[in-house]
Amino acid sequence: MSDIFEALSAPARRAILDELTDRDGQTLFELCTRLTMKHNLALTRQAISQHLDVLEAVGLIRTSREGRYKYHFIDTKPLHQIVSRWIDSPKK
Amino acid sequence: MSDIFEALSAPARRAILDELTDRDGQTLFELCTRLTMKHNLALTRQAISQHLDVLEAVGLIRTSREGRYKYHFIDTKPLHQIVSRWIDSPKK
DNA sequence: TTGACATGCAAGTCGTCACTTGCCTATCAT
DNA sequence: ATGATAGGCAAGTGACGACTTGCATGTCAA
Numbered sequence: 001m002s003d004i005f006e007a008l009s010a011p012a013r014r015a016i017l018d019e020l021t022d023r024d025g026q027t028l029f030e031l032c033t034r035l036t037m038k039h040n041l042a043l044t045r046q047a048i049s050q051h052l053d054v055l056e057a058v059g060l061i062r063t064s065r066e067g068r069y070k071y072h073f074i075d076t077k078p079l080h081q082i083v084s085r086w087i088d089s090p091k092k
Numbered sequence: 093m094s095d096i097f098e099a100l101s102a103p104a105r106r107a108i109l110d111e112l113t114d115r116d117g118q119t120l121f122e123l124c125t126r127l128t129m130k131h132n133l134a135l136t137r138q139a140i141s142q143h144l145d146v147l148e149a150v151g152l153i154r155t156s157r158e159g160r161y162k163y164h165f166i167d168t169k170p171l172h173q174i175v176s177r178w179i180d181s182p183k184k
Numbered sequence: 185t186t187g188a189c190a191t192g193c194a195a196g197t198c199g200t201c202a203c204t205t206g207c208c209t210a211t212c213a214t
Numbered sequence: 215a216t217g218a219t220a221g222g223c224a225a226g227t228g229a230c231g232a233c234t235t236g237c238a239t240g241t242c243a244a
Binding site: 006010012043044046047050051067068069 | 231232233234235240241242
Protein backbone atom coordinates (compact mmCIF):
# COMPACT_ATOMS: atom_id res chain seq x y z
CA MET A 1 0.00 0.00 0.00
CA SER A 2 2.87 2.35 0.65
CA ASP A 3 4.65 1.15 -2.47
CA ILE A 4 2.31 3.46 -4.34
CA PHE A 5 4.24 6.44 -3.08
CA GLU A 6 7.47 5.01 -4.40
CA ALA A 7 5.75 4.29 -7.70
CA LEU A 8 4.56 7.87 -7.96
CA SER A 9 7.93 9.34 -7.08
CA ALA A 10 9.39 8.94 -10.56
CA PRO A 11 8.47 11.79 -12.93
CA ALA A 12 8.42 9.40 -15.87
CA ARG A 13 5.79 7.25 -14.20
CA ARG A 14 3.63 10.27 -13.46
CA ALA A 15 3.93 11.24 -17.11
CA ILE A 16 2.79 7.76 -18.08
CA LEU A 17 -0.28 8.13 -15.89
CA ASP A 18 -0.91 11.52 -17.49
CA GLU A 19 -0.73 9.95 -20.92
CA LEU A 20 -3.09 7.13 -19.98
CA THR A 21 -5.47 9.66 -18.49
CA ASP A 22 -5.47 11.47 -21.79
CA ARG A 23 -5.88 8.29 -23.81
CA ASP A 24 -6.44 5.00 -22.06
CA GLY A 25 -5.48 1.56 -23.34
CA GLN A 26 -2.27 2.40 -25.16
CA THR A 27 0.37 -0.08 -26.16
CA LEU A 28 4.02 0.21 -25.24
CA PHE A 29 5.00 1.75 -28.56
CA GLU A 30 2.16 4.22 -28.49
CA LEU A 31 3.29 5.37 -25.07
CA CYS A 32 6.89 5.66 -26.27
CA THR A 33 6.06 7.94 -29.17
CA ARG A 34 3.51 10.07 -27.34
CA LEU A 35 5.73 10.50 -24.29
CA THR A 36 8.53 11.66 -26.54
CA MET A 37 6.29 14.06 -28.41
CA LYS A 38 4.06 15.64 -25.82
CA HIS A 39 6.06 15.25 -22.63
CA ASN A 40 9.59 15.85 -23.91
CA LEU A 41 10.69 12.53 -22.51
CA ALA A 42 13.58 10.89 -24.31
CA LEU A 43 13.38 7.41 -22.89
CA THR A 44 14.15 4.00 -24.28
CA ARG A 45 11.44 1.50 -24.89
CA GLN A 46 12.85 -0.67 -22.12
CA ALA A 47 12.86 2.19 -19.69
CA ILE A 48 9.17 2.79 -20.23
CA SER A 49 8.53 -0.92 -20.10
CA GLN A 50 10.14 -1.13 -16.67
CA HIS A 51 8.09 1.81 -15.48
CA LEU A 52 4.96 0.05 -16.66
CA ASP A 53 5.98 -3.03 -14.70
CA VAL A 54 6.31 -0.95 -11.56
CA LEU A 55 2.96 0.72 -12.08
CA GLU A 56 1.30 -2.61 -12.70
CA ALA A 57 2.93 -4.15 -9.64
CA VAL A 58 1.32 -1.56 -7.36
CA GLY A 59 -2.04 -1.81 -9.09
CA LEU A 60 -2.06 1.55 -10.81
CA ILE A 61 -2.20 -0.12 -14.22
CA ARG A 62 -4.04 -3.13 -15.58
CA THR A 63 -3.01 -4.82 -18.80
CA SER A 64 -4.63 -7.06 -21.38
CA ARG A 65 -2.68 -9.00 -23.93
CA GLU A 66 -4.17 -9.51 -27.40
CA GLY A 67 -1.93 -11.17 -29.92
CA ARG A 68 1.31 -9.30 -30.07
CA TYR A 69 -0.24 -6.19 -28.58
CA LYS A 70 -0.42 -5.43 -24.87
CA TYR A 71 -2.77 -2.68 -23.83
CA HIS A 72 -2.32 -0.65 -20.69
CA PHE A 73 -5.18 0.79 -18.68
CA ILE A 74 -4.94 3.17 -15.76
CA ASP A 75 -6.58 2.17 -12.49
CA THR A 76 -7.13 5.00 -10.06
CA LYS A 77 -8.57 2.91 -7.25
CA PRO A 78 -5.32 2.75 -5.26
CA LEU A 79 -5.11 6.54 -5.34
CA HIS A 80 -8.18 7.17 -3.25
CA GLN A 81 -7.00 6.10 0.19
CA ILE A 82 -3.57 7.62 -0.17
CA VAL A 83 -3.85 11.23 0.82
CA SER A 84 -6.78 10.70 3.17
CA ARG A 85 -4.16 9.21 5.47
CA TRP A 86 -3.25 12.71 6.65
CA ILE A 87 -6.19 14.85 5.57
CA ASP A 88 -9.27 13.45 7.27
CA SER A 89 -7.69 11.90 10.29
CA PRO A 90 -10.63 10.87 12.48
CA LYS A 91 -8.40 10.06 15.41
CA LYS A 92 -8.95 10.65 19.06
CA MET B 93 4.33 21.13 -7.11
CA SER B 94 5.57 17.78 -8.29
CA ASP B 95 8.33 17.83 -5.70
CA ILE B 96 5.65 16.76 -3.25
CA PHE B 97 5.71 13.28 -4.73
CA GLU B 98 9.43 13.02 -4.18
CA ALA B 99 8.95 14.30 -0.65
CA LEU B 100 6.36 11.63 0.04
CA SER B 101 8.44 8.82 -1.44
CA ALA B 102 10.60 8.33 1.65
CA PRO B 103 8.98 6.12 4.30
CA ALA B 104 10.64 8.13 7.06
CA ARG B 105 9.00 11.32 5.86
CA ARG B 106 5.60 9.66 5.73
CA ALA B 107 6.16 8.48 9.30
CA ILE B 108 6.95 12.04 10.30
CA LEU B 109 3.67 13.21 8.81
CA ASP B 110 1.93 10.41 10.68
CA GLU B 111 3.49 11.57 13.92
CA LEU B 112 2.54 15.19 13.34
CA THR B 113 -0.98 14.10 12.50
CA ASP B 114 -1.11 12.31 15.83
CA ARG B 115 0.37 15.25 17.73
CA ASP B 116 1.02 18.52 15.95
CA GLY B 117 3.67 21.06 16.82
CA GLN B 118 6.45 18.77 17.98
CA THR B 119 10.07 19.74 18.31
CA LEU B 120 12.91 17.87 16.65
CA PHE B 121 13.76 15.90 19.78
CA GLU B 122 10.16 15.00 20.43
CA LEU B 123 9.91 13.61 16.92
CA CYS B 124 13.13 11.66 17.36
CA THR B 125 11.99 9.87 20.48
CA ARG B 126 8.43 9.23 19.34
CA LEU B 127 9.54 7.97 15.92
CA THR B 128 11.91 5.57 17.62
CA MET B 129 9.26 4.34 20.03
CA LYS B 130 6.07 4.10 18.06
CA HIS B 131 7.30 3.69 14.50
CA ASN B 132 10.36 1.50 15.06
CA LEU B 133 12.53 4.00 13.27
CA ALA B 134 16.16 4.07 14.38
CA LEU B 135 17.28 7.32 12.81
CA THR B 136 19.79 9.93 13.82
CA ARG B 137 18.70 13.39 14.85
CA GLN B 138 20.34 14.79 11.72
CA ALA B 139 18.54 12.33 9.50
CA ILE B 140 15.18 13.46 10.82
CA SER B 141 16.29 17.06 10.63
CA GLN B 142 17.08 16.67 6.96
CA HIS B 143 13.72 15.03 6.35
CA LEU B 144 12.04 17.97 8.06
CA ASP B 145 13.93 20.34 5.77
CA VAL B 146 12.63 18.49 2.74
CA LEU B 147 9.08 18.51 4.02
CA GLU B 148 9.27 22.21 4.80
CA ALA B 149 10.76 22.98 1.39
CA VAL B 150 7.72 21.53 -0.37
CA GLY B 151 5.28 23.20 2.01
CA LEU B 152 4.08 20.13 3.86
CA ILE B 153 5.42 21.51 7.14
CA ARG B 154 5.47 24.95 8.70
CA THR B 155 7.78 25.84 11.56
CA SER B 156 7.92 28.42 14.31
CA ARG B 157 11.02 29.16 16.33
CA GLU B 158 10.65 30.12 19.98
CA GLY B 159 13.85 30.48 21.93
CA ARG B 160 15.85 27.33 21.48
CA TYR B 161 12.79 25.35 20.50
CA LYS B 162 11.55 24.92 16.95
CA TYR B 163 8.04 23.59 16.54
CA HIS B 164 6.88 21.73 13.48
CA PHE B 165 3.32 21.85 12.17
CA ILE B 166 1.87 19.77 9.38
CA ASP B 167 0.22 21.58 6.48
CA THR B 168 -2.05 19.42 4.37
CA LYS B 169 -2.92 22.07 1.81
CA PRO B 170 -0.44 20.82 -0.80
CA LEU B 171 -1.96 17.36 -0.57
CA HIS B 172 -5.34 18.28 -1.96
CA GLN B 173 -4.57 18.86 -5.62
CA ILE B 174 -2.20 15.94 -5.89
CA VAL B 175 -4.29 12.91 -6.59
CA SER B 176 -7.06 14.84 -8.33
CA ARG B 177 -4.58 15.09 -11.18
CA TRP B 178 -5.63 11.62 -12.37
CA ILE B 179 -8.92 11.04 -10.63
CA ASP B 180 -11.27 13.79 -11.74
CA SER B 181 -9.77 14.59 -15.12
CA PRO B 182 -12.07 17.12 -16.77
CA LYS B 183 -10.22 16.86 -20.06
CA LYS B 184 -11.44 17.33 -23.58
C1' DT C 185 9.15 -19.77 -43.93
C1' DT C 186 11.05 -15.55 -43.93
C1' DG C 187 11.19 -10.99 -42.37
C1' DA C 188 9.15 -7.18 -39.92
C1' DC C 189 6.91 -5.79 -35.81
C1' DA C 190 5.75 -5.73 -30.63
C1' DT C 191 7.43 -7.14 -26.47
C1' DG C 192 10.40 -9.52 -22.79
C1' DC C 193 14.73 -10.81 -20.18
C1' DA C 194 19.23 -9.88 -18.06
C1' DA C 195 23.24 -7.66 -16.82
C1' DG C 196 25.79 -3.44 -16.36
C1' DT C 197 26.57 1.73 -15.47
C1' DC C 198 25.78 5.86 -13.19
C1' DG C 199 23.78 9.33 -10.36
C1' DT C 200 21.05 10.53 -6.65
C1' DC C 201 19.53 10.25 -2.06
C1' DA C 202 19.10 8.54 2.62
C1' DC C 203 21.95 8.26 6.40
C1' DT C 204 26.02 8.90 9.28
C1' DT C 205 29.92 11.24 11.53
C1' DG C 206 32.10 15.27 13.36
C1' DC C 207 32.07 19.76 14.69
C1' DC C 208 29.88 24.29 15.44
C1' DT C 209 26.25 27.84 17.08
C1' DA C 210 22.61 29.43 20.09
C1' DT C 211 19.61 29.56 24.17
C1' DC C 212 18.68 28.77 29.01
C1' DA C 213 19.67 27.60 34.05
C1' DT C 214 22.81 27.70 37.95
C1' DA D 215 31.07 31.99 33.16
C1' DT D 216 30.00 27.20 32.73
C1' DG D 217 27.57 23.33 31.62
C1' DA D 218 23.57 21.35 29.53
C1' DT D 219 20.11 21.37 26.12
C1' DA D 220 18.11 22.18 21.27
C1' DG D 221 19.38 22.72 16.87
C1' DG D 222 22.45 23.60 12.40
C1' DC D 223 26.27 22.94 8.86
C1' DA D 224 29.17 20.20 5.93
C1' DA D 225 31.45 16.43 4.00
C1' DG D 226 31.60 11.50 3.31
C1' DT D 227 29.73 6.66 2.50
C1' DG D 228 26.74 3.18 0.68
C1' DA D 229 22.84 1.44 -1.56
C1' DC D 230 18.98 1.63 -4.39
C1' DG D 231 16.90 2.88 -8.63
C1' DA D 232 16.54 4.89 -13.30
C1' DC D 233 18.31 4.08 -17.58
C1' DT D 234 20.93 1.78 -21.18
C1' DT D 235 22.72 -1.97 -24.13
C1' DG D 236 22.37 -6.50 -26.15
C1' DC D 237 20.03 -10.44 -27.17
C1' DA D 238 15.96 -13.50 -27.14
C1' DT D 239 10.91 -14.67 -27.74
C1' DG D 240 6.51 -14.49 -29.83
C1' DT D 241 3.04 -12.84 -33.32
C1' DC D 242 1.58 -11.45 -37.82
C1' DA D 243 1.86 -10.61 -43.01
C1' DA D 244 3.90 -11.89 -47.50
